[in-house]
Amino acid sequence: MEAVTIKDVAALAGVSVGTASRVLSGNPATSADARDRVAAAVAELDYQPNAQARALRSTRSNALGLLVPDVRNPFFADLAHAAEQAALSAGYVTLLGNANERNDQQDRYLDTLISRRVDGVIVAPVGDDLGRLRALIEREVPTVLVDRTVPGLDLPSVTTDSESGIRQAVQHLADLGHTRIGYISGPQATSTGRDRFAAFTRAVAEAGLSQDPELVYFGDYQAASGSAGVHALMQLASPPTALLAADSLMAVGAISILHRLGMRIGTDIALVAFDDIEWFALLNPALSVIAHSVEDMGRIAVDLLLQVIAGETPESVVLPSELIVRASSATPITGTAPATPEQRSQ
């Protein structure tokens, strides 16, 4: 490539490298004259400092690592966007890693991030497997967990309180007359999978609905398992009249197979999904969701991480969730009339 270094700048400006460096890093011990001449030389040469050398010497890289289970999942895409923007405005660039919901890829990326000496890491862990997460702790790399936590890892985190949203959803379905709610659960090897399942179990018991264990299908947060879940639940001798999916991708799978089975969502069966994805409102009927703010989650995660980097030990943050009722769950179980204009035939 090329090779314009601080030495060239110093030479052109007629000062020493030390002085050039001081000017460039805003050290106050510089004369106006030196500042001007260095600035002119930088502009003339279009000098860009070598971040590697700078990081090597100063042991700060001004880079953050962000590790998500799957970028194609719109929830994590939004999270990545929110975190990246927050990091950028704090002067950090973001190294985005994608674990592909696999522990080995997560570990590989963690090693890469350690090697690159990022100043901190935000992780939405794939599962409960610690793996190379231990290495982060041992090296005291500032780390924050987001969306999911891991048992045995005592780190600051930003998570969602699933309880409130799920309770609202179950109560809402109960009010519509549903007594058998099918639950398409996330994997029990993730904290969100466990939390949401526990919340569902409690809410169903409180509302006095059927606690038939057959009404629960354990998926893996991928679209295909949503389809499989619907398939299994609909084959029961006494199938559910309402469905609750624990994340957006499984909801997508559920919708897909319900279409194929010829079941009308909102009329033949009610459907509520966890995660508020923008275009869920565009579906026909529009999908009821349990919403939580992914923008807040990303922003706060960066915020906590910056605090950890600064040597503080911030408290974990738990964000609220809340039910948004749309046409997919607006019809009482006895009725068949559309409840909203969006729900009518196209």
Place this chain on the structure above:
Amino acid sequence: MEAVTIKDVAALAGVSVGTASRVLSGNPATSADARDRVAAAVAELDYQPNAQARALRSTRSNALGLLVPDVRNPFFADLAHAAEQAALSAGYVTLLGNANERNDQQDRYLDTLISRRVDGVIVAPVGDDLGRLRALIEREVPTVLVDRTVPGLDLPSVTTDSESGIRQAVQHLADLGHTRIGYISGPQATSTGRDRFAAFTRAVAEAGLSQDPELVYFGDYQAASGSAGVHALMQLASPPTALLAADSLMAVGAISILHRLGMRIGTDIALVAFDDIEWFALLNPALSVIAHSVEDMGRIAVDLLLQVIAGETPESVVLPSELIVRASSATPITGTAPATPEQRSQ
């Protein structure tokens, strides 16, 4: 943090730093004995080489930069995923930058990537503004353009041949009896915006349909402009009976407002969108799309970039596009009966 360096490894293994380095980088000039002892020391200390120091000396960072206009756009999220996976399997990590459809953020990220001395950059440029793209050229940073090109920038690229897909779509709509097709165009400051508009214009002329300039609305690839476009087109004295949206986000905006206007997609108005997004098939009615393979695009972009890095000058690649007909455009203009089961009322 901590401080386990190659010096510690060498000391523990009882060899010199040079030998330790040779073992670690797979240099054949090492004895089996040295290899074993270094390996043991590495395991014992859980040593991770400092990527900065390595990059500083060897002038290779094993990192690629990927700059997209908007990660939340599912097309670019998929592209990022595909490119990232391809890069990973070639031994590169990916630094993902998000320009937010803004030239200043694009320039800022380009400077960051130059500073970090990435080995190469894949850019889906925001618009025609060269900005800091010039700096990439001047420094001879290996660069590949993806999805969009920029006039005056002679770089290898991977793009889509919009012509074939758009021609198919227009012909398909003509076959259904439509004579006035509304076109929601991308911005003319992007190559895709221009290409697709030109293709549409040609296709309409060839099919003998209305070339009324009022049937074209110029949007900006964001959802809001899709809504605005529908709004404008539907106010015409003689509104279109079919719509073609030049990207997925504008299609989302169009669908949203069509719902609000009470127009039934597929019956009252036909709709076709550029970009095949997975969940477009889940809409009711399912959306007809002009599909092109984003996985191929990401993979090939990395491939071309690796060739450029290797000193070759690869040819640009143009990928095909093709129409996928679904229910949103399956009804002849005179009929009102559903053409597919998916299209019936829910």
Place this chain on the structure above:
DNA sequence: GGATCCTGTGGAATCGTTTCCATGGAATCG
């Protein structure tokens, strides 16, 4: 058996910065 060739190794230079230390000159003080 002496010259030549490998092979593995240690030591040192190097990459491009930051930062410490010493210095020289100007400014300030009594």
Place this chain on the structure above:
DNA sequence: CGATTCCATGGAAACGATTCCACAGGATCC
């Protein structure tokens, strides 16, 4: 006016790796 302080500066060490160079010792050649 001599001594102290301050400020801007140049020079050099350091960060943690890679890589060049020299060299020792064993194998190979004529």
